[in-house]
Amino acid sequence: MSIRITDIDKHFGNYHALRKLSLEIGEGELIGLLGPSGSGKTTLLRVIAGLEVADAGQIHFNGEDVTRLDVRRRRVGFVFQQYALFRHMTVLQNVSFGLRILPRRERPAAAEIRRRAQTLLERVQLGHLAGRYPDQLSGGQRQRVALARALAMEPQVLLLDEPFGALDAKVRKELRLWLRELHEEMNFTSVFVTHDQEEALEVSDRVVVMKAGCIEQVAAPAELYARPASRFVFDFLGENNILEGRLSSGRLTQGEAWVQWPALAAGEGDAELYIRNHEMTLQAQPAAGAHLPLEVRSVTQIGPQARLTLAPLGWSTAMPWEWVCANAHEQTLPERGERLYAVPTAGSLFMAGEQTPRWLTPVR
Numbered sequence: 208m209s210i211r212i213t214d215i216d217k218h219f220g221n222y223h224a225l226r227k228l229s230l231e232i233g234e235g236e237l238i239g240l241l242g243p244s245g246s247g248k249t250t251l252l253r254v255i256a257g258l259e260v261a262d263a264g265q266i267h268f269n270g271e272d273v274t275r276l277d278v279r280r281r282r283v284g285f286v287f288q289q290y291a292l293f294r295h296m297t298v299l300q301n302v303s304f305g306l307r308i309l310p311r312r313e314r315p316a317a318a319e320i321r322r323r324a325q326t327l328l329e330r331v332q333l334g335h336l337a338g339r340y341p342d343q344l345s346g347g348q349r350q351r352v353a354l355a356r357a358l359a360m361e362p363q364v365l366l367l368d369e370p371f372g373a374l375d376a377k378v379r380k381e382l383r384l385w386l387r388e389l390h391e392e393m394n395f396t397s398v399f400v401t402h403d404q405e406e407a408l409e410v411s412d413r414v415v416v417m418k419a420g421c422i423e424q425v426a427a428p429a430e431l432y433a434r435p436a437s438r439f440v441f442d443f444l445g446e447n448n449i450l451e452g453r454l455s456s457g458r459l460t461q462g463e464a465w466v467q468w469p470a471l472a473a474g475e476g477d478a479e480l481y482i483r484n485h486e487m488t489l490q491a492q493p494a495a496g497a498h499l500p501l502e503v504r505s506v507t508q509i510g511p512q513a514r515l516t517l518a519p520l521g522w523s524t525a526m527p528w529e530w531v532c533a534n535a536h537e538q539t540l541p542e543r544g545e546r547l548y549a550v551p552t553a554g555s556l557f558m559a560g561e562q563t564p565r566w567l568t569p570v571r
């Protein structure tokens with residue numbers, strides 16, 4: 208089922224929650240809606256579902272205009288953060304509930320309902336727990352039951368609102384991989400809301416980054432990471448080391464820090480250079496094109512990775528710089544208090560007041 212969202216506008220009183228938002232979602236795609244709190248993710252999901260009526264704009268499912276179609280006729284399945292399972296029903300009864308309350312004409316025979324619910328429970332790897340009650344399940348298991356329940360209605364579109372938000376990090380990670388697999392196997396179209404960039408980048412075919420009721424960028428995860436389109440997306444994805452300085456004659460300078468690249472010659476004035484983890488290394492001596500002295504403030508090792516916090520020496524930053532070393536166990540790590548030099552190999556430049564990056568190409 209493809210979804211076309213055209214010029215959707217939505218107010219809550221004076222608050223403009225969605226601003227002429229348009230988006231095309233392909234058949235079988237898994238779309239992650241990512242953005243800060245209040246950016247309109249849930250509202251967009253609810254408008255797609257038909258739980259919220261837009262002030263203007265259209266929603267098409269497979270080319271058919273469903274804008275005025277009631278939620279019950281849209282054939283969408285939902286999974287919310289709080290798995291609202293019925294506590295007095297077994298897992299199997301929960302999963303088959305939607306089918307059991309269908310009007311008689313549409314309702315499959317009782318044996319068929321049982322068979323379908325049991326098959327779905329096997330799919331979500333909970334067949335052996337069909338007779339249990341929700342209170343006897345873990346949070347992750349409950350969320351899988353909620354998903355099976357949504358899928359029992361054979362929805363054409365599955366909408367998930369922070370489905371794993373309430374679970375701990377490990378279960379969350381397992382469930383997102385599992386959702387990805389299930390999605391590939393069953394090939395429904397899904398849209399899910401998350402705050403968590405790692406989750407969005409790991410699970411989605413494409414990520415939609417939202418800001419104040421608008422779409423800021425839509426891209427496949429690898430592209431979004433490699434080419435954030437704006438300062439907002441850079442800041443939201445995080446992990447930027449920023450050199451704020453004055454750009455003149457191809458050199459960006461602040462105090463004792465400077466970077467001099469041929470590509471920098473195209474601008475003059477106040478500017479910020481964003482450098483991400485994969486765009487820099489650290490070494491004992493400065494390189495020819497950059498002088499960025501830093502002192503190691505902390506070294507935190509987590510499994511095979513080490514995270515270094517670095518304080519500028521003779522220049523200043525709003526946030527300390529950080530650098531993650533991927534194979535920390537194979538190297539001698541720097542020590543606290545050591546003086547090192549950052550050597551950027553690429554970066555993205557924002558001239559003062561500009562929101563789109565000027566350069567993203569590697570400098571060598």
Ligand SMILES: Nc1ncnc2c1ncn2[C@@H]1O[C@H](COP(=O)(O)OP(=O)(O)OP(=O)(O)O)[C@@H](O)[C@H]1O
Nearest residue numbers: 219222224242243244245246247248249250251402
């Ligand atoms: N029923 C409502 N009545 C009034 N305002 C609402 C209503 N629903 C949402 N809003 C407002 O619209 C804005 C967008 O809300 P929405 O829930 O879509 O954001 P979100 O991006 O999903 O945020 P979060 O990540 O915190 O869930 C918020 O400022 C919210 O307070």
